[in-house]
Amino acid sequence: MEPRTLILRDESVRRRAVAAVAEAPLGVVVKLSEPTRNAAANAALHAAIGAIAATREWAGKRWPLEVWKRLLVAAWSRANGEPLTLLPALDGAGVDIVQRHTSVMTQREVADLISFVESWAAMTAPEKEIA
Numbered sequence: 001m002e003p004r005t006l007i008l009r010d011e012s013v014r015r016r017a018v019a020a021v022a023e024a025p026l027g028v029v030v031k032l033s034e035p036t037r038n039a040a041a042n043a044a045l046h047a048a049i050g051a052i053a054a055t056r057e058w059a060g061k062r063w064p065l066e067v068w069k070r071l072l073v074a075a076w077s078r079a080n081g082e083p084l085t086l087l088p089a090l091d092g093a094g095v096d097i098v099q100r101h102t103s104v105m106t107q108r109e110v111a112d113l114i115s116f117v118e119s120w121a122a123m124t125a126p127e128k129e130i131a
Helices: 011-023 039-055 064-081 109-126
Strands: 085-088 095-098
Touching: 039 064, 039 109, 064 109
Parallel strands: none
Antiparallel strands: 085 095
């Protein structure tokens, strides 16, 4: 049996999915999952992180978007009780953090991450001087 993916966009697709399950031989695995992030969610996440990367320093230095993304995903993961793993680097030079990639997050998770990023940015924004 060839694998296939059906996205439940309307009732006709739902009926096809039900029929496919009814006709499938025993032993076939059926998996239902939330949709992963889409291009719009990815763009919104990168815009929010990009705004931080363009204006903020961390540990005395400006960092590119990808570094900020790793820092913010790690902080969001800890805030949500998700484990991060520190492993000895394969080349023996320090440690590496192993964490989830945003490409496998659901749309709901990415929306929550964007809210976290925006909240973090607001809470840590430097106060503007009053003229």
